[in-house]
Amino acid sequence: MIRLVAIVFALYAAYVLSVAYGQPHWFAIALGASSVAAAVGLWLRKPWSQYFVYVVSFVVAGQWLWAATSYYSKTGWPAERTGGHLIALIPGLCIVTLAIGSSIVAFRHFRVRSLAARA
Numbered sequence: 001m002i003r004l005v006a007i008v009f010a011l012y013a014a015y016v017l018s019v020a021y022g023q024p025h026w027f028a029i030a031l032g033a034s035s036v037a038a039a040v041g042l043w044l045r046k047p048w049s050q051y052f053v054y055v056v057s058f059v060v061a062g063q064w065l066w067a068a069t070s071y072y073s074k075t076g077w078p079a080e081r082t083g084g085h086l087i088a089l090i091p092g093l094c095i096v097t098l099a100i101g102s103s104i105v106a107f108r109h110f111r112v113r114s115l116a117a118r119a
Contacts, residue, residue, distance in 0.1 A: 002109045005102045006042035009035050009056065031059060042106065050106040057099035064092045 013035035020028035034052050041049020068089065077085070 001105055002042055002045065005053070005105050006039045008098065008102060009042065009053070010039035012056075012060075013039055031056065045109075047110045050110045053106040054103055057103045060099045061096045064096055068092060 013032050016028055016035060017032035020032055034056050038049050038052035038056055041052060
């Protein structure tokens with residue numbers, strides 16, 4: 001399961017770095033580099049990689065939450081077409097769920113290993 005999370009982070013890193021190549025920005029480059037570090041570390045099952053997973057997941061979820069709240073605070077929640085707006089939120093909620101889930105998988109994977117090392 002941890003290698004599946006590594007693949008997800010590698011794909012995300014490829015996406016972020018390809019966007020950063022077209023429009024260079026230090027934040028995107030740092031996020032892409034952190035995603036690469038997380039992917040490589042998870043693939044090699046290194047405990048330090050879990051912290052990169054937590055940071056990238058926190059940033060991704062925070063960016064989406066900020067973007068969604070910023071949009072609706074400027075435009076207001078529509079009285080009409082509420083269903084359409086709820087459907088539009090689904091992809092972002094899936095990304096946030098994936099970020100939280102990957103953090104949980106990394107935590108559980110490395111928590112078990114650290115407890116076994118103590119015993």
